[in-house]
Amino acid sequence: MSVILVFLLVMAGFAAWWLSHQRMTAKPWLEQGPLGGFEGSDRSTLPTAKIGLGVFLAVIGALFALFASAYFMRMELSDWRPLPMPGLLWLNTGVLVLSSVALQFSLIAARSDEWHLVRLGLTAGGIAAVIFLIGQLLAWRQLVADGYVLAGNPANSFFYLITGLHGLHILGGLVALGRTIAGAWGSYGPQKLRLSVDLCAMYWHFLLIVWLAVFVLLAGWPADFINMFRQSLI
Template sequence: MNVTLIFLAAIGAIIIWWLSGQRLTSKPWLETGSVQLPAHDDARRQQSPVPAVKLGLFVFLGVVGALFSLAVSAYFMRMASADWWGMPIPRLLWINTAALALSSVALQWAKREAQYCHMESLRPALVTGLALAVFFLIGQIQAWRELTAAGYVLTDNPANSFFYMLTGLHGLHILGGLAVLAHTTVGAFSADVQPERLRLSVDLSAIYSHFMLAVWLLLFALFAGWANDFVDLCRTLLN
């Protein structure tokens, strides 16, 4: 339960920080009068409001974060059982992690190029991010095959079940993001693409990719045993 509260607190802090950067906490009734504002403040006032789809994405990511935090909390509680046996981490997961991280970097690059409408650089960045994310999913399936071939099947022990369940749940979310990213990539090659709409789509894809990378790093640390050491350290400090 402590892990759940910490995870939710981190998500809440990120959301509050993001909202503060969007001037959603400003008080327009206190900004009356003939006071001349600096030029950069005028520019911020002229910015378009936050799109509803972007707010919806952050709400969705909050729900997804809560779902994974509950699953991680259940993982820690189940570890205390006597029938829990650890399982090895395939080396392929390191390569998959690097591929997902590079995909997130490529989409951040695409986001930057989309802001300046550099289509020559935006298109290869989107293709690279999409290809690396697909490589990650294929690598995850291959890791499953290696584990099952070695005898670590789903119903062998609770550790195996949690591994397949958490990686499968994460893979489904990656697959959903790939559908949007593929649509964005195809749209970038269209002749009649709308720059504002494309810019928003790339921005949303980058945000989603960064979030899924953060979730996977948490899961990878969990499977590797690093998260257990961190939790033990936190308990020692609290006690």
């Protein structure tokens, strides 16, 4: 239960940060000037696409929180034998961070109408995401070669399930990112492109946070902390 609460707090923090950038707390009736003419009025109404994506991310967060809870409950049983963390996951994590940074760079460039930088950031982010997925597959291959197959142990099954589920969400994001990249080369107008880049960056930052939580979970650090806490109370 504590794991779920911590995960939900992290997701709530992300949501608060996001909403703070959408003028959701603005009071237009206190603004100076004629109705509808105040500065930033074009951002006062949250686009439907952002609301939909926010709801979708909330569902994803709840799903991963449930898997984290099941992971902790299952590891308490005697047949649980944790598998070693492939060192490649550290490199993959760094690549995903770079992908998220590239998307944020593209978003900043879109707000400044620097479209050549937008294309550069989107392309770099997409390439880094593809490298991340390839790295995840190589990590799987390494574990299988070392004898840690899917059905060998419950810990193995959870590892492949959780990392695979995250990889599928990255793959789905790449489809949307590919459409945005294609639109950045001429088929999207400035307003539509800004929104599309904003949505991609939001999705990518969320998946990075989820992956960091998954990485910490699979590394066993929360379990070590809980064991240390329990021993300190004895």
